[in-house]
Amino acid sequence: MTLPFAVPYIARRAALMLVLTLAACTMQSPVAPAPATDHFVDEHQAALHFIQPIFSVLDCEKKGEIEQGEVDEHFFELYFFADRDRSRSISAVEFAQSMPHSTPQQNLYLFQRMDTDRNELISVEEYRQFVFAALQVADTNQDGSVDEQEAAVHAFRRAGRQ
Ligand SMILES: [Ca+2]
Ligand SMILES: [Ca+2]
Numbered sequence: 001m002t003l004p005f006a007v008p009y010i011a012r013r014a015a016l017m018l019v020l021t022l023a024a025c026t027m028q029s030p031v032a033p034a035p036a037t038d039h040f041v042d043e044h045q046a047a048l049h050f051i052q053p054i055f056s057v058l059d060c061e062k063k064g065e066i067e068q069g070e071v072d073e074h075f076f077e078l079y080f081f082a083d084r085d086r087s088r089s090i091s092a093v094e095f096a097q098s099m100p101h102s103t104p105q106q107n108l109y110l111f112q113r114m115d116t117d118r119n120e121l122i123s124v125e126e127y128r129q130f131v132f133a134a135l136q137v138a139d140t141n142q143d144g145s146v147d148e149q150e151a152a153v154h155a156f157r158r159a160g161r162q
């Protein structure tokens, strides 16, 4: 005779399901904001986020600063790091793979900023334009180069991302 035991079990289970359903409804509240760290607060933060992982590539002479003129010397090294299949266009997937320290939201933001003709691909020229634009934003004292302090690379390295 299992029935007398089965009924309360089913009742308990139903009550549990109700609690879980109510909890799920609460969690799906549409007003829940995304964590602030998923998004950039401004252009400057976005520029630093982009520059930090490539700082040592662009600062080839290890002077602790990136000069505007150094970009073209290393540009294709940088570009082909992201353009893995060397198709001379960076897809959204390739871009995300080249930015493992990013959230999907951050990558989407940067990708859309780069893709100025909105063809869902980053051309060589679009990427180049963005690198220069990001360096300009990061160059807060406007002396034509971005030093380690301006790029906050020490904080980035301390965070174990490089
Ligand atoms: Ca490609
Ligand atoms: Ca494009």
Ligand SMILES: [Ca+2]
Pocket (backbone or CB within 6 Å): 139, 140, 141, 142, 143, 144, 145, 146, 147, 150
């Ligand atoms: Ca500077």
